[in-house]
Amino acid sequence: DSGVTQTPKHLITATGQRVTLRCSPRSGDLSVYWYQQSLDQGLQFLIQYYNGEERAKGNILERFSAQQFPDLHSELNLSSLELGDSALYFCASSVGNSLIYEQYFGPGTRLTVT
Amino acid sequence: QQQVKQSPQSLIVQKGGISIINCAYENTAFDYFPWYQQFPGKGPALLIAIRPDVSEKKEGRFTISFNKSAKQFSLHIMDSQPGDSATYFCAAIDRDNYGQNFVFGPGTRLSVLP
Numbered sequence: 001d002s003g004v005t006q007t008p009k010h011l012i013t014a015t016g017q018r019v020t021l022r023c024s025p026r027s028g029d030l031s032v033y034w035y036q037q038s039l040d041q042g043l044q045f046l047i048q049y050y051n052g053e054e055r056a057k058g059n060i061l062e063r064f065s066a067q068q069f070p071d072l073h074s075e076l077n078l079s080s081l082e083l084g085d086s087a088l089y090f091c092a093s094s095v096g097n098s099l100i101y102e103q104y105f106g107p108g109t110r111l112t113v114t
Numbered sequence: 115q116q117q118v119k120q121s122p123q124s125l126i127v128q129k130g131g132i133s134i135i136n137c138a139y140e141n142t143a144f145d146y147f148p149w150y151q152q153f154p155g156k157g158p159a160l161l162i163a164i165r166p167d168v169s170e171k172k173e174g175r176f177t178i179s180f181n182k183s184a185k186q187f188s189l190h191i192m193d194s195q196p197g198d199s200a201t202y203f204c205a206a207i208d209r210d211n212y213g214q215n216f217v218f219g220p221g222t223r224l225s226v227l228p
Contacts, residue, residue, distance in 0.1 A: 002157065042221065056212055099207055099212055099216075
């Protein structure tokens with residue numbers, strides 16, 4: 001158990017809808033990273049927040065957004081969903097704000113768009 | 115230039131054998147090369163990582179070999195065990211600009227036969 005929690009575990013929704021994925025980092029970790037894992041695109045880094053501020057933005061679509069709250073949990077919002085958004089979404093946390101700090105991954109949220 | 119090539123796609127090894135997975139990159143801005151291990155139904159976990167100022171790094175049965183001139187790096191798993199059966203991802207990261215330069219390989223599914 002990495003200490004990172006993600007909810008929900010599974011999510012099934014229709015095209016055009018909006019969903020919110022939630023991540024709680026390990027106690028003491030200030031950074032949260034979001035990743036997408038799909039059969040087509042493989043693993044992709046989406047975005048990182050550090051202590052409430054956006055730190056780095058990767059291959060995140062404009063339809064997606066994220067935020068980190070004062071209690072350090074993070075939410076990834078996916079809107080105008082398309083079939084191609086079906087994927088596993090992982091968050092990871094680390095203590096520091098750069099990639100030299102080891103990331104601990106959560107169990108993921110499996111999103112299915114029908 | 116952003117792609118990281120990984121081979122083989124799948125690998126079957128007998129218990130006690132050596133597992134070798136290779137990765138190659140093009141972008142010379144990459145300066146951090148981690149390997150991740152992912153078991154079915156779980157998030158990835160950092161296994162071992164190397165910076166390009168060293169040619170080899172060993173942690174237990176896991177060794178990364180790095181060839182900067184060839185822009186290639188590989189993971190060697192010595193004395194492979196059935197518990198090592200998982201999917202392995204290499205990654206290449208530009209630590210100063212990882213929002214734009216953070217790329218995963220497509221993964222190698224390793225099966226270690228008892």
